[in-house]
Amino acid sequence: MTGRHLWIRAETRPDEFRAPLVPADVATLVEAGTEVTVEESPSRCFAAADYLDAGAHLAAPGSWAGCPPEAFVLGLKELPEETGPIAGRHLYFAHAYKGQRGSAAVLARFAAGGGEILDLEHLTDGSGRRLAAFGHWAGYAGAALALRHWNGTLGPLRATTKDRLDASLPRTSAPPRVLVVGALGRCGRGARAALARAGIEPTAWDLAETARLDRDALLGHEILLNAVARDEPGEILLGPEHLRSGHRLSLIVDVTCDVGSPAHLLPVYDELTSWQEPARAVAGGLTVIAIGNLPALLPREASTDFSAQLTPWLRQLPDGDCWARSRRAFRAAARGAGATVHGPEPAPAEMEPHHA
16 A cells, blocks of 8 residues: 545535546556545435445545545535634645635635645646646536527536537527637637537637737627636726627626636626526626536536546645645645645745646
């Protein structure tokens, strides 16, 4: 055994069906000497028995709070909303580094408990590129929901499969004009793949086009799908002050969902939408779709893809360069939020090759 122990916690969000690791990749890690414990979950898209067959131990939901201190607690979405300190090492998408609502409280809980976040959003290579992401399936799902809303068939959401989602995509002789911002990234490519299934070739903007932002051109499309996020405040894509009478734009799908952050690129809306109400009207004659866990609409496909990306880096725990970068990002965010972080600062990592 390597001494490495991964503890996969059950998600508490009611509309979360994904898994950070799928049974096949758990088997690979176990064979390589990693101990894996998986909390049972009725909502996870893979059965507990499949993890047991892969060599994992099973545990009760929520038992991560008492897991061995050397274990790495692996999840996806937010921890339960409580106020007590948090110990241990947690790998998940905390969404707490951009000044989002409630982020200071989350960081303070970890600092108070001597714990740390190894945020999966900040798991990067030496060039800053993310090493594991759900972006493709977020973009795919976002574009599919846009087309269903356009066709009048979008209601409350349920987890499904790609084949079923594809079968629901409308085809029309008069398709909407769609603009994808961030078209060359993972998320943008996923959106374009879903649009292609419906026979739609969108307008594709990436770095060059957004650098010389033409809002009149943006407002000349019926659907805007935003696949770009920023770490720092900057020029926004669209605000209430940019809306003019007679614009064609009617639907915004914001895959990045940076609501509550100073880096929010689309302040024409300020609240996320939900699985029960995926689309909501906002000011200026616009409708917005902004769901914080879009890839959960396709849980098996999204989980399998993400797990394959993440597994090689889990084998480097605890000391790989990518984890040192994630550790430093947590410390910088905690200090920026006024929290005191104890322990030595991780040494600067060597630059390493870019990984596609």
